[in-house]
Amino acid sequence: MSLDKIQSIPYGKEVIKIKNISLAFGGVKALTNVSFEVKKGEVFAIIGPNGAGKSSMLNVINGFYKPTSGQINFAGEDRKEMIPEFAAKSGIARTFQNIALFKGMSTLDNLMTGRLLKQKQNFLMQALYFGPVQKEEAYHRDKVERVIDFLDLQAIRRTPVGSLPYGLQKRVELGRALAMEPEILLLDEPMAGMNVEEKQDMSRFVLTANDEFKTTIVLIEHDMSVVMDISDRIVVLDYGKKIGEGKPSEILKNKAVIDAYLGVAD
Amino acid sequence: MIYKETGQFKSTYESDHSIFPLIQDKIAFNILMLVAFLVVPFFIDSYWEKAILIPFLIYSMAAIGLNILTGYCGQVSLGTGGFMAVGAFATYKIMTFFPELNIMIIVLLSGVITAFVGILFGLPSLRIKGFYLAVATLASQFFIIWLFNKVPWFYNYSDTGQITVSERTMFGVAVTGANAPPYATYLFCLILVVVLGFAAKNMIRSKIGRSWMAIRDMDIAAEIIGVPPLKTKLSAFAISSFYIGIAGSLYFAVYLGALEVTESFDIMAISFPVLFMIIIGGLGSMLGSFLGAAFIVLLPIFLKNVMVDLIGLSAVTAKHFEITIWGLLMVVFLILEPHGLARLWSIAKEKLRKWPFPY
Numbered sequence: 001m002s003l004d005k006i007q008s009i010p011y012g013k014e015v016i017k018i019k020n021i022s023l024a025f026g027g028v029k030a031l032t033n034v035s036f037e038v039k040k041g042e043v044f045a046i047i048g049p050n051g052a053g054k055s056s057m058l059n060v061i062n063g064f065y066k067p068t069s070g071q072i073n074f075a076g077e078d079r080k081e082m083i084p085e086f087a088a089k090s091g092i093a094r095t096f097q098n099i100a101l102f103k104g105m106s107t108l109d110n111l112m113t114g115r116l117l118k119q120k121q122n123f124l125m126q127a128l129y130f131g132p133v134q135k136e137e138a139y140h141r142d143k144v145e146r147v148i149d150f151l152d153l154q155a156i157r158r159t160p161v162g163s164l165p166y167g168l169q170k171r172v173e174l175g176r177a178l179a180m181e182p183e184i185l186l187l188d189e190p191m192a193g194m195n196v197e198e199k200q201d202m203s204r205f206v207l208t209a210n211d212e213f214k215t216t217i218v219l220i221e222h223d224m225s226v227v228m229d230i231s232d233r234i235v236v237l238d239y240g241k242k243i244g245e246g247k248p249s250e251i252l253k254n255k256a257v258i259d260a261y262l263g264v265a266d
Numbered sequence: 267m268i269y270k271e272t273g274q275f276k277s278t279y280e281s282d283h284s285i286f287p288l289i290q291d292k293i294a295f296n297i298l299m300l301v302a303f304l305v306v307p308f309f310i311d312s313y314w315e316k317a318i319l320i321p322f323l324i325y326s327m328a329a330i331g332l333n334i335l336t337g338y339c340g341q342v343s344l345g346t347g348g349f350m351a352v353g354a355f356a357t358y359k360i361m362t363f364f365p366e367l368n369i370m371i372i373v374l375l376s377g378v379i380t381a382f383v384g385i386l387f388g389l390p391s392l393r394i395k396g397f398y399l400a401v402a403t404l405a406s407q408f409f410i411i412w413l414f415n416k417v418p419w420f421y422n423y424s425d426t427g428q429i430t431v432s433e434r435t436m437f438g439v440a441v442t443g444a445n446a447p448p449y450a451t452y453l454f455c456l457i458l459v460v461v462l463g464f465a466a467k468n469m470i471r472s473k474i475g476r477s478w479m480a481i482r483d484m485d486i487a488a489e490i491i492g493v494p495p496l497k498t499k500l501s502a503f504a505i506s507s508f509y510i511g512i513a514g515s516l517y518f519a520v521y522l523g524a525l526e527v528t529e530s531f532d533i534m535a536i537s538f539p540v541l542f543m544i545i546i547g548g549l550g551s552m553l554g555s556f557l558g559a560a561f562i563v564l565l566p567i568f569l570k571n572v573m574v575d576l577i578g579l580s581a582v583t584a585k586h587f588e589i590t591i592w593g594l595l596m597v598v599f600l601i602l603e604p605h606g607l608a609r610l611w612s613i614a615k616e617k618l619r620k621w622p623f624p625y
Contacts, residue, residue: 062490088492100490102483104550105476113480117492119473123501126475129468137472138279145279180491 011041021070045231052237062087091183103162114179307449315448323455329555331509337549339502340482345403347536348410353514369434380511388503548608557607
C-alpha cells in the first residue's frame with residue numbers, strides 16, 4: 001500500500017478501518033476488541049477517561065505497538081501490524097502527548113525534518129551540495145515556509161526549540177507533522193496544558209488544516225467543549241473498550257458515556 | 267558594529283542556506299584560506315610542520331569524524347584510536363600491494379575501508395545507547411589494536427611489528443617518507459581537510475545531517491517521521507569512520523612515517539584526546555572540531571614554552587605540571603562552558619554585533 005492508494009480514496013469513504021483490535025501488556029488489557037472506522041477528510045476524535053487506551057490506539061495505528069489480535073485496514077488493505085517507517089511513508093503523521101521535538105535543532109530544522117521522506121538526493125550528492133541538491137533544499141524550504149506562515153512561526157524560525165515555551169513547542173510539533181503533508185494526522189492531546197486563547201488558536205489551525213489541505217484528522221482531547229465543537233465524529237473508550245461512537249450530539253446523550261465520565265448513581 | 271547584519275538581505279532560500287550567510291564571515295574565511303594556501307607554504311619550516319600544523323590538521327579531521335558520530339548523531343564512541351589504526355594499516359597494506367597507486371587515492375581508499383569497519387562495529391548501536399554503546403566501542407578499540415598486534419600479515423611480518431611508510435609523490439614532490447618537504451605534507455593535509463570539511467558541512471546542513479540530528483535528539487519521533495534508525499545510525503558510523511580512517515592514514519603516512527600500533531593508537535593517545543577535542547570545541551559544531559583540535563595541540567606546546575623556557579623548570583617536572591594543568595583545565599571547562607569553544611565564539615559574535623553600543 002502506498003500514498004497513492006490513500007489519495008485515491010474519495011472523501012467521505014473509510015480510510016482506516018480498525019477491526020477488533022486488542023492490545024495487552026502482560027496481564028494489562030489496554031484495548032479489548034475495539035472496532036471503528038475513520039472516514040477520509042473528517043475530524044475524528046477519540047475520547048475517554050484517563051487510562052482508557054486512547055494513546056495506545058494511536059500507537060497501534062502508526063505502528064509503535066503491535067496489536068495482540070485484530071486487524072487494521074488502511075485504504076482497503078488489511079494489515080496485522082504497522083511499522084512506524086511504513087506508516088510515515090503511507091502518509092500518516094502524528095504529534096505526541098508529551099512533546100517529542102528535536103530539542104537541539106531550530107524550528108526551521110525541525111520542520112525540515114518533516115520533509116525528509118520527500119527528499120530524494122543521496123548522501124554523496126549532499127556532500128557535494130551542487131545544483132540538484134540545492135534546488136531540492138530550496139523547494140522543501142519553500143514548502144516549510146508555507147507551514148511557518150500558516151502557524152505564525154516566523155519569529156522563532158532560528159530559535160532552538162528546546163528554549164521555546166510550551167504552547168509554541170506544541171505548535172512547532174504540529175508544524176512538523178504538517179510539513180510532512182500527511183493524508184492522515186494523528187494528534188495526541190494537542191491542547192493539553194493550554195489556556196483558552198491558545199486552545200482557540202490550536203483549534204483554528206486544526207480546522208484549517210482539515211479544511212484547506214483536506215487532511216483527515218484523528219485527535220485525542222480531554223477538553224470536551226473543544227471536542228464537541230470541532231469533531232465530525234467521536235469514538236469513546238473506557239477501560240480499553242469502545243462504549244460509544246457517533247456524532248457529537250449523539251455522544252452527549254449517550255448513557256454509557258455519561259456514566260463513564262460522571263460515574264453511576266447507585 | 268563589526269558583525270553588523272543590517273542591510274544584508276537574502277532573496278533566495280539558496281543564499282539563506284549558505285555556509286556563511288554573513289558577509290563578514292565569508293570575508294574572514296576567504297582571508298584565512300588565502301593565508302593557509304598562499305602564505306603559509308612559503309614560510310613553513312619543519313618545526314611548524316611536525317609540531318603544530320600537521321597534527322592540528324590531522325586531529326581536526328579525526329575530530330570532524332567523531333563529531334559527526336557523537337556530536338551530530340548522538341552515538342558516543344571511544345573507538346577513535348582503533349578506527350585510526352584501521353586507516354593507518356589499510357594505507358600500509360594498499361601501499362604494499364599497489365606500489366604504483368597515487369597517494370591521494372591510497373588515503374581515500376583507506377578511509378573507505380575504515381568506513382566498512384565502522385559499519386561493522388556500529389551494528390550494536392541499534393540495540394544499545396549511551397554509556398553502554400561507549401563500552402561497546404571501547405571493545406572495538408581494544409579488539410582492533412589486539413588484531414593488528416596479533417596477526418603478522420598486517421605489518422608484513424616485520425621483526426619489530428612496526429609499519430613504515432615508503433616515499434610517494436604527487437606532481438613530482440614527495441608527500442610521504444623522510445624526504446618530503448614541509449610545504450608538500452602541509453598542503454596535502456590541508457587540501458584533504460578543507461575539501462572533506464566542506465563535504466561534512468554540506469552533509470550536516472542537508473537531509474542526511476538532519477536525520478542524524480533527529481536520531482540524536484529524539485529517536486522515537488524520528489522514526490515516526492520516517493527516519494530509519496538503523497540505516498541512519500550506520501550511515502553516521504560509516505561516514506564518521508571514513509573521516510577518522512583518513513586521519514589515521516595521514517597520521518601514519520604523512521605525520522609519523524613509522525609507527526607501532528599499541529603505542530600510537532592507544533586509547534590514551536588518540537581516543538580520549540579526540541573525544542576531549544570535540545567536547546572542548548563543541549559537540550555538534552564544525553567550528554568546534556577545529557577549535558578543539560587547535561586547543562589540544564597548542565596547549566602542551568604553550569605550557570612547555572612557558573614552564574621550561576620562561577620559568578626554567580626541568581623538562582620532566584614541566585611534563586608533570588602539564589598533565590595536571592591539562593586535567594584541571596578540562597574540569598574547569600566542562601563546568602564553565604559545557605558547550606565548548608564554539609559556544610564562546612557565538613557569544614562573542616553576539617556581543618560584537620552590538621559593540622560598542624550595546625542596548
